[in-house]
Amino acid sequence: MNYLTRRLVTFPLVMLGVSILVFVSIRLVPGDAITAMLGTEAGLLTPDQRAALEAYFGIDQGWLVQYGRWLAGALQGDLGISVTYGKPVLDVILERFPLTLELALLSMAIALLVGLPAGVFAATRNERSSDLVVRILAMIGQSTPNFVVGLLIIFVLSVGFGVLPVMGTFTPFFENPLQNLGQMILPAITLGFAFAASVTRISRSAMLDVLSEDYVRTARSKGVPALGVIWRHALPNALIPVVTLSGVEFGYLLGGAVIVEQIFALPGLGRMVLDAILQRDYALVQGSVLFIALNFMIVNLIVDLTYALLDPRIRLGDR
Amino acid sequence: MSLLRAILAHPSGRIGGVIVGVYLLIALLGLLGMTPHDPLMQFRVDRLHAPDAVYWMGTDLFGRDVASRLMLGISQSFVVAFASVALAATAGTVLGLAAAWFGKGWDGLIMRVMDVLLAFPAILLALLIIAVVGPGTWTSVAAIAIVYTPIFTRVVRGPALSLKTRDFVDAARTFGSSRHYILTRHLMLNLVAPLTVQVTLALAWALLTEAGLSFLGLGTQPPASSLGLMLSDSRNLIEMAPWLLIFPGLAIMIGILGFNLLGDALRDILDPKMRRAAA
Numbered sequence: 001m002n003y004l005t006r007r008l009v010t011f012p013l014v015m016l017g018v019s020i021l022v023f024v025s026i027r028l029v030p031g032d033a034i035t036a037m038l039g040t041e042a043g044l045l046t047p048d049q050r051a052a053l054e055a056y057f058g059i060d061q062g063w064l065v066q067y068g069r070w071l072a073g074a075l076q077g078d079l080g081i082s083v084t085y086g087k088p089v090l091d092v093i094l095e096r097f098p099l100t101l102e103l104a105l106l107s108m109a110i111a112l113l114v115g116l117p118a119g120v121f122a123a124t125r126n127e128r129s130s131d132l133v134v135r136i137l138a139m140i141g142q143s144t145p146n147f148v149v150g151l152l153i154i155f156v157l158s159v160g161f162g163v164l165p166v167m168g169t170f171t172p173f174f175e176n177p178l179q180n181l182g183q184m185i186l187p188a189i190t191l192g193f194a195f196a197a198s199v200t201r202i203s204r205s206a207m208l209d210v211l212s213e214d215y216v217r218t219a220r221s222k223g224v225p226a227l228g229v230i231w232r233h234a235l236p237n238a239l240i241p242v243v244t245l246s247g248v249e250f251g252y253l254l255g256g257a258v259i260v261e262q263i264f265a266l267p268g269l270g271r272m273v274l275d276a277i278l279q280r281d282y283a284l285v286q287g288s289v290l291f292i293a294l295n296f297m298i299v300n301l302i303v304d305l306t307y308a309l310l311d312p313r314i315r316l317g318d319r
Numbered sequence: 320m321s322l323l324r325a326i327l328a329h330p331s332g333r334i335g336g337v338i339v340g341v342y343l344l345i346a347l348l349g350l351l352g353m354t355p356h357d358p359l360m361q362f363r364v365d366r367l368h369a370p371d372a373v374y375w376m377g378t379d380l381f382g383r384d385v386a387s388r389l390m391l392g393i394s395q396s397f398v399v400a401f402a403s404v405a406l407a408a409t410a411g412t413v414l415g416l417a418a419a420w421f422g423k424g425w426d427g428l429i430m431r432v433m434d435v436l437l438a439f440p441a442i443l444l445a446l447l448i449i450a451v452v453g454p455g456t457w458t459s460v461a462a463i464a465i466v467y468t469p470i471f472t473r474v475v476r477g478p479a480l481s482l483k484t485r486d487f488v489d490a491a492r493t494f495g496s497s498r499h500y501i502l503t504r505h506l507m508l509n510l511v512a513p514l515t516v517q518v519t520l521a522l523a524w525a526l527l528t529e530a531g532l533s534f535l536g537l538g539t540q541p542p543a544s545s546l547g548l549m550l551s552d553s554r555n556l557i558e559m560a561p562w563l564l565i566f567p568g569l570a571i572m573i574g575i576l577g578f579n580l581l582g583d584a585l586r587d588i589l590d591p592k593m594r595r596a597a598a
Contacts, residue, residue, distance in 0.1 A: 010431065017435035028451045139331075139583075143576035145527050147534050147550060148568040155557045155564055255440035259531055263554070273443065274535065277450040289447065293438045 004308070007301060018293045019074070019286075023067050026277075026285045034083075056081070070286065079287030084279050089287035092272070096256075097291075100269040102173055103191065103260075104253035106184055108246055110192030115199025116242065122200070123207035123238075124230060134200060141197025150190040150263040157186075170267050187264045191257055195249055202245050206238040213237075240310045247303030254299065255292040325588045332584025338577025342393060349394030354387035358544055367560045377562040379552065385562060389570055391544040396574070399456060399538070400525035403463035408518055410464065411471020412510070416502055418472065419479035430476070433469035441466045441524075445532060454537040463528050467521055474517045475510055482506050512589040519585055523578035530571050546571045 034053055035042040045053070054060040061069070070080060079089035115138075122134035157163050173180040210216060211234055219233045220226075256270025269288065276284040326332035348354065355375065362368075362382040370377040376385035418429040436444065448462040482488060482505070491501050532538035533547030541548060546567045553563035 010434065013431060014434045014438055017431065018438050021435055022447070025447050025451050139579060140572070140576060143523070143579050144572045145530055145575070147531065147547075148572060151550060151554065151557065151564050152568065155561060158558050159561065252440045255443055258442055258446070259534060262535065274446060277446055285447075285450075289439070289443065292440065292443060296440060297438050 004304070007304065011297065011301070014297065015290075015294065019071060019290055020067070022286050022289045022293075023070065024063075026280075026282050027063060029277075029280055070283075074287070074290065079290070080283035082276075082281055082284040082287075084276065084281045084284065089283050092284060093269070093288050093291050096267060096269045096272050098172065099170065099266060100254060100256050102180075103184060103188055103257065103266070103268060104250055106188035107191035107195055107253055108250050110188055111195035111199045111249070112242075112246065114192070115196040116203050118196075119200040119203025119242075120207050120230065120235065120238075122204045123211060124226075126208060131204075135204070138197040138200040138204075141194055142201065144194060146190050146194060146257070147259045147263060149193045150187070150260055153186055153190060154263070183264075183266070187257070187260050187266060190260050190263075191253065195246075198245055198249065199242060203238060203242050206241045207234060210234045210238045240307065243306055243310060244303055247299055247306070251296045251299035251303075254295045322588070326581070326584055329584040329587060331580040332588070335577050335580025335582075335584055338573060339581055342397070342574050342577060345390050346394040346397040349390035349392075350398075354384075354390045356384035356387045358383065358387040358391040359542055360384070367556070369560075370562050376566045377560065379549075379560075379563055380556065385549075385566055388544040388549060389546070389566055392546040392549055392567065393570060393574065395456070395539055395543060395545045396526055396529050396547075396571075399459050399463070399529045400522050403460045403525050403529075404467065404518055404521045406460065406464035407467035407521065408471050408514065410468045411473075412475050412507075412514065414468070415472040415475025416479055416506060419476045419483055420498075420502065420506075426476075429472065433472050436465065436469045441528065442531060445528060446535075446537065449532065449537045454532075454540060456539050456543070459529055459532050459538040462532070463525050466528070467524070470521070471514075471517060474513055478510055478513060479506055482509055516582060516586045516589055519578055519582035523575045523582065526571070526575050526578065 034045070034050060038045070042050075051060065073080060077090060079093075081087065082089050082092050085092050118134050118138070122131045122138075125131040125134075154164070170183060171179045207230075216229060216234055219229050224233070254269075256268050256273060258270035258274050260266075261268040261271040262274075269292065273285065273288050273292070275281075276288060326336050356362075360383065362378060362384070364382070365374065365378050366382040367380060368374050368378040368382070370385075374384050374386065376389060378384055379388070414429050414433070418426040439447070444466050445459075445462040448465060449458050452458045452461065488501060488505055491505055496505075529538055529545070530547035530550070533545040534551045536548075536551065539545035539548055549567040550564065550571070553560070553567070557564050
């Protein structure tokens with residue numbers, strides 16, 4: 001069985017493992033969902049009322065039955081009802097997902113726009129002082145936690161310019177693109193910062209590898225101009241590790257950026273999961289974690305496929 | 320000794336090594352309670368005091384000395400990072416060796432379980448674990464350890480698989496060496512290099528994750544001090560008391576930078592493939 005077939009076959013198995021892990025762990029959380037939802041008022045419920053509520057949210061049976069019911073539903077796109085929001089889990093997730101997707105795309109765009117040219121530039125200036133500056137900046141970028149970046153941005157804006165980032169009600173992109181971008185740009189820069197640093201480092205080292213290849217030397221000796229060698233001959237091959245890195249990083253970002261969403265008060269997936277865990281909203285935690293893991297695995301699978309497409313030398317059967 | 324010399328001869332190794340050394344010293348002083356002031360003492364009259372000769376890094380909202388809390392925070396973060404990476408490296412090595420050595424069913428089972436753990440973005444998995452056990456220092460240790468175990472398992476399994484089929488292992492087997500001896504002497508010695516690099520880089524991630532969890536209020540609990548917690552507390556006071564953001568922010572950044580630089584240097588030194596490329 002070659003690598004890709006094996007990946008495809010194990011995919012559902014791993015998802016099943018993920019679903020079991022999530023299902024069991026959220027049920028190990030002390031306290032119950034009804035009490036978490038109603039607070040002290042839960043004490044006022046009669047046993048019948050409590051039983052009715054538990055039946056409504058599907059938490060009245062044993063774990064095995066609950067899991068079976070949940071899995072059967074999940075396979076048909078029914079992830080249950082969120083206790084906190086009082087609506088289907090999938091609806092709650094899909095409401096939050098566009099923001100998370102947009103944030104991930106924006107951060108990746110920033111990372112590639114900054115990181116790729118910086119990495120290529122540094123590689124062509126190998127060991128000169130400009131290369132050193134880029135490398136130091138990239139190392140610092142990679143070592144700065146995104147909440148430090150976010151807080152520093154807020155600090156510089158508020159102290160230096162007397163403005164605060166727009167927080168409060170979130171405007172979806174298709175409602176008012178300008179206003180939306182105004183809200184998204186700072187969080188995107190925050191997330192894109194370390195991402196750009198990683199892209200810089202990996203594109204620099206990939207570019208250095210490629211520039212020492214024979215075919216690049218051949219192109220140079222044929223008299224292809226320096227820029228032509230870099231852009232047409234070297235870059236396409238140096239892109240392979242960049243694609244891998246960006247893909248994996250993008251997959252992470254699709255899981256929501258808990259901390260950055262928290263700092264900039266954005267209603268994304270990350271904060272929703274955090275709140276759901278704190279609220280013991282079983283159905284929402286299960287559904288969203290499954291959703292995130294599924295996204296993450298699909299993105300990784302696509303990255304692997306792209307990898308094979310970009311580099312025909314890779315014999316996936318050997319991995 | 321020769322490794323230490325090699326690190327000091329490597330430019331980023333030198334910087335990283337010095338940073339890590341200084342941090343270890345600060346962490347030790349913090350653990351021993353040798354801070355300029357009592358980190359928990361509230362100097363009520365000096366609340367939000369700007370940095371000066373008495374309070375080198377100013378004081379916080381409760382009048383506690385930021386420099387002392389920072390030292391304590393660094394020790395706290397280091398304890399969590401070292402403990403979690405030690406756990407993850409140990410568990411990952413045992414699992415990786417087991418998967419490589421026993422092969423077949425064991426390999427499949429161990430690696431699929433690792434795949435499941437890797438299917439979660441790291442911070443999400445840590446959040447889930449903390450939700451189950453409740454926030455706290457040792458929960459963070461366990462959560463970070465579980466998150467990074469699969470990475471160590473993979474780092475060990477790959478080389479162990481190829482080492483297993485090498486002639487010297489066969490030779491050892493023919494000589495009648497026990498399985499335990501082969502695993503610990505022959506395989507482990509050859510795995511020291513990749514593990515050392517991975518441990519150093521993992522320490523940087525662990526510091527980052529610990530700070531992130533504490534920032535969200537799920538790691539170290541007040542009144543204990545942690546860099547993430549200090550930053551989280553600074554959020555609403557940025558304009559009034561920027562030192563509450565600047566010092567802990569710099570402390571986290573430089574600490575992680577130190578481990579990253581050291582890890583990079585170690586990879587250059589210990590990975591023969593990289594060494595050839597550099598030459």
